[in-house]
Amino acid sequence: MAATVVSILRLPLSATVIVLLLTSKAGLATAPLIIVAVVVANLTIQTLSPARGTATPAAPAAGTQPAVPSHTTATANPGDSQT
Numbered sequence: 788m789a790a791t792v793v794s795i796l797r798l799p800l801s802a803t804v805i806v807l808l809l810t811s812k813a814g815l816a817t818a819p820l821i822i823v824a825v826v827v828a829n830l831t832i833q834t835l836s837p838a839r840g841t842a843t844p845a846a847p848a849a850g851t852q853p854a855v856p857s858h859t860t861a862t863a864n865p866g867d868s869q870t
Contacts, residue, residue, distance in 0.1 A: 788809070788810070792825075799826070799829045
């Protein structure tokens with residue numbers, strides 16, 4: 788339950804408190820297990836998730852030219868009529 792809550796909320800402290808409150812009848816002996824589950828789930832989610840905002844296009848290196856053919860020919864589309 789703790790792993791599910793932290794993976795949805797992405798708030799480890801809130802997930803720990805929510806799960807501890809929901810399982811309070813089980814006793815305090817479950818607290819270490821809940822905390823370990825939250826930590827492991829949070830680290831897994833952070834590792835598997837792509838980083839936000841870091842996807843920038845790579846600029847070409849200085850002195851390189853884009854891949855453009857040295858000569859181009861103009862061709863008309865078969866459906867175009869030229870007068």
